[in-house]
Amino acid sequence: xxxxxxLLVDDEPIIREGLSVLIDWEKEGxxxxxxxxxxxxxxxYLKENEVDLILADIKMPVMTGLELLxxxxxxxxxxxxxxxxxxxxxxxxxxxxxxxxxxxYMLKPIAKDxxxxxxxxxxxxxxxxxxxEERQRTFQRSYLIQNLSALIRGxxxxxxxxxxxxNLPFKxx
Numbered sequence: 001x002x003x004x005x006x007l008l009v010d011d012e013p014i015i016r017e018g019l020s021v022l023i024d025w026e027k028e029g030x031x032x033x034x035x036x037x038x039x040x041x042x043x044x045y046l047k048e049n050e051v052d053l054i055l056a057d058i059k060m061p062v063m064t065g066l067e068l069l070x071x072x073x074x075x076x077x078x079x080x081x082x083x084x085x086x087x088x089x090x091x092x093x094x095x096x097x098x099x100x101x102x103x104x105y106m107l108k109p110i111a112k113d114x115x116x117x118x119x120x121x122x123x124x125x126x127x128x129x130x131x132x133e134e135r136q137r138t139f140q141r142s143y144l145i146q147n148l149s150a151l152i153r154g155x156x157x158x159x160x161x162x163x164x165x166x167n168l169p170f171k172x173x
Contacts, residue, residue: 004030009042009056039063058086
């Protein structure tokens with residue numbers, strides 16, 4: 001199983017540290033790959049690195065969690081599962097988060113069981129994606145073999161030949 005790469009974003013060091021030690025991340029199939037003190041720091045990291053799950057505070061200096069979410073989605077920088085951590089029980093904030101495919105909107109303080117539930121959902125979704133990607137690769141290989149067999153048997157058609165040329169893992173000179 002693939003480990004989920006996690007990015008924690010909060011302007012309060014004690015919150016970042018608390019989230020880091022609240023659960024055994026490794027036992028849950030996760031690894032905290034980065035912590036950031038604001039959305040801009042996280043954004044800069046995401047431009048160069050991939051993560052699977054982002055937990056971000058809603059209100060931070062420089063760039064808020066909502067601004068980070070909006071920016072990474074509109075600029076197609078990351079499709080990571082995203083959870084907003086908020087001290088604000090405000091429907092407008094939650095509505096905006098949902099608009100940009102936020103997985104969860106969680107009110108602080110975050111309880112251990114809430115965090116475990118979130119991680120469970122993310123791990124499950126990631127596993128489904130991995131299974132679907134493997135299914136697609138298997139289908140593509142089978143389709144390529146089918147078309148190669150047709151060519152070998154002399155069933156030459158321009159679209160079959162083009163498909164084989166485009167998908168054969170051969171690197172010519």
